[in-house]
Amino acid sequence: MAFTALVSVMPKPGVADPQGQTIEGALPVLGYTGVHDVRVGKRIELQLEAANESEARQRVVEMCDKLLANPVIESYEVTIR
Amino acid sequence: MAFTALVSVMPKPGVADPQGQTIEGALPVLGYTGVHDVRVGKRIELQLEAANESEARQRVVEMCDKLLANPVIESYEVTIR
Amino acid sequence: MTTALSLHRELGLTDEEFQQIRSELQREPTHAELAMFSVMWSEHCSYKSSRLHLKKMPSTGDRILVGPGEGAGIVEVAPGVAVAWKAESHNHPSFVEPFNGAATGVGGIIRDIVSMGARPIALMDSLRFGELGDAPTRFLVDGVARGISSYGNSIGVPTVGGETGFEDCYADNPLVNVACLGIVEYKLMQGRASGAGNKVLLFGASTGRDGIGGASVLASAGFDEGSDDKRPSVQVGDPFSGKLLIEASLELIRRDLLVGIQDLGAGGITCPASEMADKAGSGMHLHADHVHLRQQAMEPFEIMISESQERMLAVVEPHLVTDALAVCAHWGVSAEVIGEVTATGKLEVEMQGETVADIPVGALTEQAPLLDRNRRRPEWLDELQKSPHGGGPPDDLAAAVMSVLASPAIASKRWLWRQYDHMIFLGTIGPPGGDAAVIRLPDRETAVAISTDGPGRFCYLDPYQGALLAVAEAARNVAAVGALPVAITNCLNFGNPEDPAVMWQFTEVVRGISDACAAFSTPVTGGNVSFYNETAGRAVFPTPVIGMLGVLESFHSAVGTAFGRDGHQIVMFGSTDPGDLGGSEYAKVMFGVVAGRPPKLDLEGEHNLHLLLHRAADAGLLVSCHDLSQGGAAVALAECALAGHRGFSVDLSDISPGGELHAALFSESPSRVIASCPEHHVEDLVQLAAEYRVPVRVIGVVGGGTLDFGPFALMLDDVERVFEDTLPQILSASMDR
Amino acid sequence: MTSAGIVVFPGSNCEQDCRRALSGLGASTAMVWHTESALPDVDVVILPGGFAHGDYLRAGAIARFSPVMDAVRKHAESGGLVLGICNGFQILCEAGMLPGALRKNAGLKFLCEWTDVRVENADTPFTCRTQTGDVLRIPINHFDGNWYCEPETFQRLHDNGQIVLRYADNPNGSLGSVAGLCNPAGNVLGLMPHPERACESVLGSEDGRVILRAMLDHAQRFAA
Ligand SMILES: Nc1ncnc2c1ncn2[C@@H]1O[C@H](COP(=O)(O)OP(=O)(O)O)[C@@H](O)[C@H]1O
Numbered sequence A, B: 001m002a003f004t005a006l007v008s009v010m011p012k013p014g015v016a017d018p019q020g021q022t023i024e025g026a027l028p029v030l031g032y033t034g035v036h037d038v039r040v041g042k043r044i045e046l047q048l049e050a051a052n053e054s055e056a057r058q059r060v061v062e063m064c065d066k067l068l069a070n071p072v073i074e075s076y077e078v079t080i081r
Numbered sequence C: 001m002t003t004a005l006s007l008h009r010e011l012g013l014t015d016e017e018f019q020q021i022r023s024e025l026q027r028e029p030t031h032a033e034l035a036m037f038s039v040m041w042s043e044h045c046s047y048k049s050s051r052l053h054l055k056k057m058p059s060t061g062d063r064i065l066v067g068p069g070e071g072a073g074i075v076e077v078a079p080g081v082a083v084a085w086k087a088e089s090h091n092h093p094s095f096v097e098p099f100n101g102a103a104t105g106v107g108g109i110i111r112d113i114v115s116m117g118a119r120p121i122a123l124m125d126s127l128r129f130g131e132l133g134d135a136p137t138r139f140l141v142d143g144v145a146r147g148i149s150s151y152g153n154s155i156g157v158p159t160v161g162g163e164t165g166f167e168d169c170y171a172d173n174p175l176v177n178v179a180c181l182g183i184v185e186y187k188l189m190q191g192r193a194s195g196a197g198n199k200v201l202l203f204g205a206s207t208g209r210d211g212i213g214g215a216s217v218l219a220s221a222g223f224d225e226g227s228d229d230k231r232p233s234v235q236v237g238d239p240f241s242g243k244l245l246i247e248a249s250l251e252l253i254r255r256d257l258l259v260g261i262q263d264l265g266a267g268g269i270t271c272p273a274s275e276m277a278d279k280a281g282s283g284m285h286l287h288a289d290h291v292h293l294r295q296q297a298m299e300p301f302e303i304m305i306s307e308s309q310e311r312m313l314a315v316v317e318p319h320l321v322t323d324a325l326a327v328c329a330h331w332g333v334s335a336e337v338i339g340e341v342t343a344t345g346k347l348e349v350e351m352q353g354e355t356v357a358d359i360p361v362g363a364l365t366e367q368a369p370l371l372d373r374n375r376r377r378p379e380w381l382d383e384l385q386k387s388p389h390g391g392g393p394p395d396d397l398a399a400a401v402m403s404v405l406a407s408p409a410i411a412s413k414r415w416l417w418r419q420y421d422h423m424i425f426l427g428t429i430g431p432p433g434g435d436a437a438v439i440r441l442p443d444r445e446t447a448v449a450i451s452t453d454g455p456g457r458f459c460y461l462d463p464y465q466g467a468l469l470a471v472a473e474a475a476r477n478v479a480a481v482g483a484l485p486v487a488i489t490n491c492l493n494f495g496n497p498e499d500p501a502v503m504w505q506f507t508e509v510v511r512g513i514s515d516a517c518a519a520f521s522t523p524v525t526g527g528n529v530s531f532y533n534e535t536a537g538r539a540v541f542p543t544p545v546i547g548m549l550g551v552l553e554s555f556h557s558a559v560g561t562a563f564g565r566d567g568h569q570i571v572m573f574g575s576t577d578p579g580d581l582g583g584s585e586y587a588k589v590m591f592g593v594v595a596g597r598p599p600k601l602d603l604e605g606e607h608n609l610h611l612l613l614h615r616a617a618d619a620g621l622l623v624s625c626h627d628l629s630q631g632g633a634a635v636a637l638a639e640c641a642l643a644g645h646r647g648f649s650v651d652l653s654d655i656s657p658g659g660e661l662h663a664a665l666f667s668e669s670p671s672r673v674i675a676s677c678p679e680h681h682v683e684d685l686v687q688l689a690a691e692y693r694v695p696v697r698v699i700g701v702v703g704g705g706t707l708d709f710g711p712f713a714l715m716l717d718d719v720e721r722v723f724e725d726t727l728p729q730i731l732s733a734s735m736d737r
Numbered sequence D: 001m002t003s004a005g006i007v008v009f010p011g012s013n014c015e016q017d018c019r020r021a022l023s024g025l026g027a028s029t030a031m032v033w034h035t036e037s038a039l040p041d042v043d044v045v046i047l048p049g050g051f052a053h054g055d056y057l058r059a060g061a062i063a064r065f066s067p068v069m070d071a072v073r074k075h076a077e078s079g080g081l082v083l084g085i086c087n088g089f090q091i092l093c094e095a096g097m098l099p100g101a102l103r104k105n106a107g108l109k110f111l112c113e114w115t116d117v118r119v120e121n122a123d124t125p126f127t128c129r130t131q132t133g134d135v136l137r138i139p140i141n142h143f144d145g146n147w148y149c150e151p152e153t154f155q156r157l158h159d160n161g162q163i164v165l166r167y168a169d170n171p172n173g174s175l176g177s178v179a180g181l182c183n184p185a186g187n188v189l190g191l192m193p194h195p196e197r198a199c200e201s202v203l204g205s206e207d208g209r210v211i212l213r214a215m216l217d218h219a220q221r222f223a224a
């Protein structure tokens, strides 16, 4: 079966996020106040073949552990469709 | 009220995505076959104050148009929690 | 489905051109044929408005191995050592999408160099933006800088210098010109498709709908508007594929596997296919369906004109195809044989066994329209030239020097060049910050010096005179580091050629470049023309960017701008005309005036200065040397002091006879440099100057913590703060998307 | 003569500069393509700077899976010297051969400029020709040099003397101003500055030779 996997990889809490900070700093300049805790990460979408959803999820989780995320600084979340 | 906004910014369909292609090329080497259409974009999470959900959404959409996404090559999706 | 008649208009072809196509073919063109004609006959590919005039530029010389007309010009810089040197513009794409526009501009010029069999070893970027007051302009600057940085750094070619200017006229038409230097590694290649029966190899990135004509082209192909996937998309730079493409191409050349090679740029596959066949007097038969595609259901016309990046077309003898494919495979570069060379003199394209194009090669190349457009000197120019240059005395000289140093055009460009890898290859003897970049050739004593200059204001006030000054400044920058100027490349940025005034500016500039290059014996090795740089009827200043190439027999004799030791004598070569304030930075910064006439230039005197400096550097007489340009003596002296972290005291009171001190400080008279040396070298320098009939005088001495101009003095630290902090402060506001 | 194997990944771009610098110091060099599963007979291994696989996804994320990396790991485990410069450092971190990870520079800008780096531990094969506290002038050239690790890990690295080089003036936000660090055994060093770019006075500094020379000398003794 064909599945779509949506992976979001975000900087771990506590790990400084310069991109997020830069955006947070720029928003007020553009007139957007009251915005905080901006975090910037990656969004990865892919198609894969698998026998069933749980197998699909398991393979994508493996890919994240091995390649898509760096456990020292990033955490990830997988959604299968 | 306080809301959490989840924004995913992806390259528009048809726009070349060298990063996605390179990852797709690497996966088989790691033993992951049958994976295709890998696309890499950005995931942005932020907290904001707004009177209600629809106002929150509207403001985040504006931020995307102005700052978070590059309308020429990227499309975005906003989820409000 | 639109009819063929309106289709040609949507493709940007005139009715006359459409008739000409019909008679070339003796029938109605197919959709694919029309698309192929539209790109090959476009201004960008055919140079239809400029060809006639460019022919007049001097382009031959003992050192010129390959002149204009190939991927890049080739210059012999030492016996048996040849370099490729070429500039390209990517103005419009960079305005639409600064990051990718600039990045793909770098990729494009690099492939031009590689197509000659040369390894790219240095880049220079010449940039023009609107005034930095506007947020959109700051966003552009940031995006362009990141684009050049991300592509050039990743592909591993140092960006060693450039220039950056700010004028209102560029606000909606930024100029992004990039020049690339390469060294011929194994053998000189040329784009030739010789030998009927030889195979045509397309290698590099896959082909998508990148940068195809415009939405109308696709609409006309009967697409359903809704589907995003069908819209033409911006070209995205892929330095990683670009790097692999360089290595694969150079290895194919080193192993002698190619008959000919040409890069794919504007015009997609159609351009190299027709040009290589044309130059070899052969033909080509291509299978559009053998092209490796990135997107589904692409039409034949899209495949033929797609401008997807990072691709090359090569001609290979049949028995070498396997080896060639193996080389590409080693580098992870995909490659397909998409056709073969024929003797038909035609470019035939088939798709699924059906012929979609069958065009006499010449019809796409030589037969392309050649226009002698109307030109007329604009009425407003007399007014402008008659009006005063506006460079009157300031209330406060010290404050005036500070204001000019704080002008973004003058202030340090470190903010830009620290984002560029300018050190890789261990050849950058003269890094960014000096007059010209000095590049030691890999594992050799020989070095080359390169500089890009394009004084748009002067060309606006007087296109011919401005062009002379552009070539003169570029040559002087190269001579100031001790090199002998030998050849130029150029990028001519203008408005709409259909406007007689613009066309007049263009021909005047070409005349000026020709005269200056003849006088300096620096032939034109090639270049690029960018027209239609205008928005809402407002054109940019005529901006010819000159890329000068100079030669140093030994990198050891290279001279920098930094004052070296306290007590060294400061010498000024050349004479100062207090009237040379028209179009000066001083007049613009202090009084907001750009009017009058640009400085006068004595070609022979300028040339003599170059020869003198080359001799002096060779003889090791100079500790530092810096040419005078924007901002005049005040800025040049300040830059020498900042570079050397030591002050000076000078007396400029008598350098400009009959002039006031502000004129001596800010006049932009050409043919001048400021040098420093130990006392015991002064006599030799004076003798050399006499030999070359160049005016010379000692104007002061190096030392101390102040810039002492006599009547007033500035603290070195204050000057440094202004000079270094201006751009970072203004641009820190720019945002990363 | 000491021999150095320079590993070349697709997208590496400092391998020739490393070759020039090392031959300048009298070493013999061999380029090793990333698909090789074994190293030639070399005394030291260099992972040069560049953009392996375009630095796509993360710098070094894909390169660490190249077949040659197993051989590099074995070389290190058997006590051989491994030097990772810039992208090489990033690859060593991704491969887990060195602790921590390299994030985007704090200023979100690529930085190519001269830096002063202070030697924190002169007792490694790479720094044994310096004194602790010596300051070396070596240029950086990266977008991802902002090194990070968990606080407790940092303490451990500090106590083990694995923090070998620190910036005098932190250019990129790196935790503890770390510019270079080594494994517990001290035979694997990763650093962001480019010593090969600082081996000639005409280029601005010769301080890079101090590190490369020490590495070659030590390898020779080790071999003998
Ligand atoms: N866009 C740029 N990229 C790289 N270096 C630049 C750029 N703009 C200016 N520079 C560098 O800043 C220095 C000063 O530039 P410029 O004032 O144009 O020099 P000059 O007046 O001698 O032509 C030069 O060394 C030049 O290479």
Ligand SMILES: [Mg+2]
Binding pocket: C434, C435, C477, C626, C627, C628, C629
């Ligand atoms: Mg100059």
